[in-house]
Amino acid sequence: MRKLKIGDLEKISEKVRKTSSLRQGKARAKVTIHMGTCGIAAGARKVLTALMEATEKAKLKDIIVTTSGCAGLCSSEPMVTLDIAGEPPIKYVKLTPEKIEKILKEHIINGNILKKYALAIGNERTH
Amino acid sequence: MNEHRLHLLVCAGTGCVACGSFKIRKELEKEIVKQGLQDEVKVVATECQGFCEGGPIVIVQPDGIFYQRLAAADIPNLVTEHLLKGKPVKKLMYTPSRQEPPVPKMMDIGFFKHQRLVVLKNRGRLNPENIDEYIGFDGYQAFEKALARMDPEEIIFEVKKSGLRGRGGAGFPTGTKWEMCRNARGSIKYIVCNGDEGDPGAFMDRSVLEADPHTVIEGMLIGARAMGAEKGFIYVRSEYPLALKQLNIALEQAEAYGLVGRNILGTDFSFTIEVFPGAGAFVCGEETALLASIEGRVGRPRTRPPYPVEKGLWDKPTCINNVETWANVPNIILRGADWFSSIGTETSKGTKIFSLVGKINNTGLVEVPMGISLREIIFDIGGGIAKGKNFKAVQTGGPSGGCIPGELLDLPIDYESLTRAGSIMGSGGMIVMDEDTCMVDLARYFLKFTVEESCGKCTPCRVGTRHLVELLDKICEGDGEEGDLERLEFLANTVKSTSLCGLGQTAPNPVLTTIKYFRDEYNAHIKEKMCPALICKALIEFRVIQEKCTGCQRCVSVCPTGAITGPRAQPHNLDKSKCIKCRACYEICKFDAIAGDAIKIISMEEQES
Numbered sequence: 001m002r003k004l005k006i007g008d009l010e011k012i013s014e015k016v017r018k019t020s021s022l023r024q025g026k027a028r029a030k031v032t033i034h035m036g037t038c039g040i041a042a043g044a045r046k047v048l049t050a051l052m053e054a055t056e057k058a059k060l061k062d063i064i065v066t067t068s069g070c071a072g073l074c075s076s077e078p079m080v081t082l083d084i085a086g087e088p089p090i091k092y093v094k095l096t097p098e099k100i101e102k103i104l105k106e107h108i109i110n111g112n113i114l115k116k117y118a119l120a121i122g123n124e125r126t127h
Numbered sequence: 128m129n130e131h132r133l134h135l136l137v138c139a140g141t142g143c144v145a146c147g148s149f150k151i152r153k154e155l156e157k158e159i160v161k162q163g164l165q166d167e168v169k170v171v172a173t174e175c176q177g178f179c180e181g182g183p184i185v186i187v188q189p190d191g192i193f194y195q196r197l198a199a200a201d202i203p204n205l206v207t208e209h210l211l212k213g214k215p216v217k218k219l220m221y222t223p224s225r226q227e228p229p230v231p232k233m234m235d236i237g238f239f240k241h242q243r244l245v246v247l248k249n250r251g252r253l254n255p256e257n258i259d260e261y262i263g264f265d266g267y268q269a270f271e272k273a274l275a276r277m278d279p280e281e282i283i284f285e286v287k288k289s290g291l292r293g294r295g296g297a298g299f300p301t302g303t304k305w306e307m308c309r310n311a312r313g314s315i316k317y318i319v320c321n322g323d324e325g326d327p328g329a330f331m332d333r334s335v336l337e338a339d340p341h342t343v344i345e346g347m348l349i350g351a352r353a354m355g356a357e358k359g360f361i362y363v364r365s366e367y368p369l370a371l372k373q374l375n376i377a378l379e380q381a382e383a384y385g386l387v388g389r390n391i392l393g394t395d396f397s398f399t400i401e402v403f404p405g406a407g408a409f410v411c412g413e414e415t416a417l418l419a420s421i422e423g424r425v426g427r428p429r430t431r432p433p434y435p436v437e438k439g440l441w442d443k444p445t446c447i448n449n450v451e452t453w454a455n456v457p458n459i460i461l462r463g464a465d466w467f468s469s470i471g472t473e474t475s476k477g478t479k480i481f482s483l484v485g486k487i488n489n490t491g492l493v494e495v496p497m498g499i500s501l502r503e504i505i506f507d508i509g510g511g512i513a514k515g516k517n518f519k520a521v522q523t524g525g526p527s528g529g530c531i532p533g534e535l536l537d538l539p540i541d542y543e544s545l546t547r548a549g550s551i552m553g554s555g556g557m558i559v560m561d562e563d564t565c566m567v568d569l570a571r572y573f574l575k576f577t578v579e580e581s582c583g584k585c586t587p588c589r590v591g592t593r594h595l596v597e598l599l600d601k602i603c604e605g606d607g608e609e610g611d612l613e614r615l616e617f618l619a620n621t622v623k624s625t626s627l628c629g630l631g632q633t634a635p636n637p638v639l640t641t642i643k644y645f646r647d648e649y650n651a652h653i654k655e656k657m658c659p660a661l662i663c664k665a666l667i668e669f670r671v672i673q674e675k676c677t678g679c680q681r682c683v684s685v686c687p688t689g690a691i692t693g694p695r696a697q698p699h700n701l702d703k704s705k706c707i708k709c710r711a712c713y714e715i716c717k718f719d720a721i722a723g724d725a726i727k728i729i730s731m732e733e734q735e736s
Contacts, residue, residue: 003385005393006275009267016263017145034251036337037330037369038491069338069373071251073238075490081251088179089142090230115230122233123140124250125174127243127470127478127496 022085028062029108030083036070042077043096050097051080054104063108076119082107091119131169133210136186140175140233141244141252143182145264147199149462151183154202159210168210174240177232181221195221237507238489243470245478246454247494249339255373258380261341267386269457273349274396277460282353283309286456288464290476295321295412295449296524296553297629298475298542304446307436309354311444318351318359319440319447321417325364325409326525327576329556331480332450334492336363336370339454340377344387344400346453349460351398354446359398362417364405374402409580413628414447416582427582428628449554451480471497475541479552485521485559486513495540502536505559516561520644524553526573527633529640530566549640551633565662566645567652570637571599577634588631591622595638603663607653615649616642661723664708668724673698675720682712682721 004012022030033039033048048067055063071079076093080100083089090113092103099117106112137143137152152170159168178184181195192215194205201219208214233239244250253260261267273282287302308316320343324332335342347359363371378400381387389397403421410416411426418440420426439445455477459467468476475497481504483493488510495504501521505511512518520530529550531538538544545552560569574596583589598615601607619635619642626632642649651657658666671691676698682691683699690706693699701712701721713721 001380001383003393006271008392009262009271012259012262013265013268016259020260020263032251032254036334037367040369066254067256068251068253069255070334070492072242072247072493073489073491075488086180088177091233113230118230120231120233120236120239122175122177123142123179124233124239124242124244126139126141126144126248127245 022083026062027064028085030064030066031108032066032068032081032083034069034071034077034079034081035067036074038070038074039077039079044078046097047078047080047095047100051100051104054101058104058109060109072124073119079119084108084111088121089123090121092117093119132167133169133190134188135168135170136173136176136188137170138174138176138178138182138184138186139172140179140182141248141250142175142179143184144248145252146182146196148183150199151185151197151202154199155185155206158202158206162206162211164206164210174234175232177234178221184221187215190215193221194219237510238491238493241499241503241508242494243478243496244494245458245470246335246342246451246480247339247492248458249342253339255338255340256376258341258377258384261339265461266341266457267345269460270345270348270352270386271392273352273460274392274394279309279353279355282349282460285464286353286459289459289467290464290471290474291452291455291459291467292475292542293449294451294455294479294554296527296551298552301448301452304436304448305350305353307434308356308444308446311437313444314355315443316354316356317440317443317445318347318354318356319418319421319435319445320347320359320361320450320453321412321414321447322361322363322367322370322450323405323409323412323417324367324450324554325412325580326527326554326556328482328484328522328558329525329554330482331492331555333367333370334482335450335454335480336367337373340370340374341381342454342457343374343450344377344381346456347400348387348391348398349456350446350448350453352396356446357397357399359400360403360421360440361400362403362405362411362421364411365407366405371402371404378402408582409576410582410628410630413630415628417447418445425582427584428630430627451555472539472541474543479540479555481555481557483509483557483559485557486516486561486564487511487559488513497541498539500537500539501531504540504557505536509559512559512561514561516563519560519562519564520566521560522550522558522569522637523556524551524633524636525556526576527551527629527636528553528556529636530560530569530644531640532644549643550636563660563662565603565658565660566641566648567599567603567658568660568662570641571596571603573637574599574634577630581630581634585625585627585631587622587625588627588634591618591626592631592634594618595622595635599638602649602652603658604665605652605656605663607656609653611653612642612646612649658723661710661713667708668703669701669706669708669710669713670703670722670724671699671701672720672722675718677718677720679718681715681717685711685715687711 078095079093185194291301292298408426413428415428416426435445480494578592581588619638623635678696688705690702
């Protein structure tokens with residue numbers, strides 16, 4: 001990382017948007033596991049580990065697994081947001097290692113939404 | 128809908144915003160004015176429409192035309208062809224699939240629908256361990272603007288104009304504090320972020336520091352530029368290890384990019400930040416105690432004036448603000464004071480984050496515009512009271528706040544109206560209580576907390592809070608006497624008006640508000656030796672109502688001491704000598720066959736018989 005000058009931020013911002021966007025980037029899907037203290041206390045680490053192991057076992061190269069902070073609805077943790085290129089993001093809640101493996105198989109690989117684990121699709125509203 | 132011929136609904140869901148929908152909205156408004164259509168076409172921001180894969184989305188009503196993936200360059204043509212000439216631009220259109228999604232949209236979920244994200248706008252979408260992601264969401268653009276294109280006076284003017292008030296709870300106008308610090312005598316100034324967050328049940332600041340720490344760093348950079356400070360401290364309680372970790376990672380990366388440190392962004396502006404962990408004292412959330420703690424002295428408050436802006440850290444002018452206050456600043460600088468002050472009420476601008484906890488269905492972190500009612504937060508966002516019970520009261524402001532009863536649920540959330548009701552906004556903790564909460568016991572709980580946390584420096588707080596607890600203990604044990612309520616009130620008011628700092632000055636609030644709104648409950652404890660909520664163990668005895676008991680044995684299976692016995696399908700019996708009054712049987716019984724009686728009344732009857 002080099003020290004930035006005035007004007008560099010805009011360039012980084014554009015580059016990041018391009019590479020992280022599922023539309024333009026190389027990945028087909030992105031799973032964000034919400035790991036604020038609430039998520040971790042509810043067991044998100046186990047869910048993350050299970051997902052990473054399952055992804056490796058299935059030899060999936062076009063999936064991004066990442067983490068973020070708390071997504072707000074602490075009572076429904078552990079929670080993930082799944083972004084698949086061409087679809088609105090979906091939030092899966094009250095997860096366990098078993099459920100995330102099912103989601104990987106059913107939704108990420110086979111393309112079928114698992115309604116019984118899903119909370120909602122779409123995004124929140126910024127003011 | 129009658130005045131304008133067309134409405135343009137521009138999605139403000141975080142997904143579309145991340146794709147630039149705010150810029151699109153600005154371009155649309157500009158082009159509409161340019162082409163003289165402002166009286167016919169209105170631009171409106173909406174919540175997420177659920178078509179995030181095609182964002183930025185604009186819907187033209189009443190035509191029902193969806194435009195997707197709009198770029199700024201598309202706008203002039205779109206306005207001319209569709210809005211002026213009435214010919215929709217086919218190549219920009221999006222046809223939503225006819226099939227209804229099997230899963231509800233975010234905007235259908237009450238918890239999310241009513242929130243408006245400003246400080247939390249990146250939530251769920253950002254990995255705080257990668258500064259590039261923050262930059263990708265316009266991070267540090269506000270600071271670059273403040274550094275390269277604004278004067279310090281302009282920055283302060285903008286913050287003042289926005290109407291931002293301290294989010295730590297006292298609500299002092301932030302811009303005014305910044306101005307006072309800038310104008311204070313001396314060339315060495317300090318900036319401090321108060322991340323102590325001691326209120327039980329409050330986790331707003333923790334969430335911001337864990338999930339989006341750069342918002343705070345950026346806010347402090349802007350403040351440092353405005354006030355002329357070269358050094359800043361972020362004080363975070365040690366009980367927040369994840370927040371400390373994320374903050375340190377974020378700071379390291381910001382330093383690597385030269386956004387923090389010497390000669391920032393190649394200019395002669397320098398600012399360094401030190402993260403300072405607390406050591407477990409609630410009182411160190413009080414600003415002067417916090418500053419003493421940073422100086423290496425015992426965390427005890429001092430009298431004010433002089434206020435920290437005049438004499439703070441090492442007697443130098445110091446601007447200390449709460450985490451949420453700092454996190455609001457980049458948004459104000461980037462989107463303007465006018466935008467910020469369009470949210471909220473006349474006296475309380477912007478949004479407030481609350482940690483919604485207690486007997487509520489949807490527990491979590493909510494960001495709402497000031498002025499929203501308590502009813503909306505608790506029932507629309509919170510999803511109402513858990514287990515179908517009835518709402519009794521809501522505590523705002525933690526141990527410094529007060530309880531607000533059902534008849535005041537339509538109170539708008541703003542600094543003044545909460546204070547008028549006897550409570551305070553506080554840092555944002557919001558604890559919801561149901562019919563099973565004893566308000567006297569609750570007041571005792573909060574006072575026991577403040578007694579432990581009192582630093583001991585001033586007599587009213589050190590001795591007064593202890594006596595308040597003793598009186599409350601006495602009442603909850605069934606030894607309340609005539610005059611105790613008046614003694615409580617007098618003592619509470621004395622502690623409130625004579626304590627040295629905010630801890631003592633606000634500690635009596637839970638007592639005063641519960642007495643104000645639930646006086647009957649206190650009288651029941653004192654005069655009738657009864658706890659209506661069946662919580663104070665010394666005042667209740669449980670028994671089985673034989674006529675109602677069906678012998679289902681549910682209570683038998685949960686009783687931890689075997690106090691309830693009885694064969695299946697026959698009325699059970701409760702052995703009082705074994706009962707520890709844990710309420711497990713009372714809560715599980717579906718036939719209302721467990722009753723709680725006042726002990727003293729029964730023993731009087733027994734005496735008479």
